[in-house]
Amino acid sequence: MKVGIIGAGTMGIGIAQIAATNGCKVWVYDANPKQVEAATVGLEKH
Numbered sequence: 001m002k003v004g005i006i007g008a009g010t011m012g013i014g015i016a017q018i019a020a021t022n023g024c025k026v027w028v029y030d031a032n033p034k035q036v037e038a039a040t041v042g043l044e045k046h
Contacts, residue, residue, distance in 0.1 A: 004029065008039040017043055 003019040005012045008030035016026045020043070030036045 001025070003027070006030070008032070008035040013039045013043065 001019075001024045003016070003024045004027045005016050005019075006029050008028050012028060012030070016028050016039070020026045028036055028039060030039075
């Protein structure tokens with residue numbers, strides 16, 4: 001399953017983490033590229 005998430009804030013990243021943990025391929029989009037970068041780094045640590 002593929003999941004696209006718009007918004008890399010707390011809620012969006014939480015959804016991305018749950019989806020990825022359950023085997024989904026996840027894409028996260030945000031108007032602020034630095035927010036996506038920071039969220040990606042945070043997710044990779046978990």
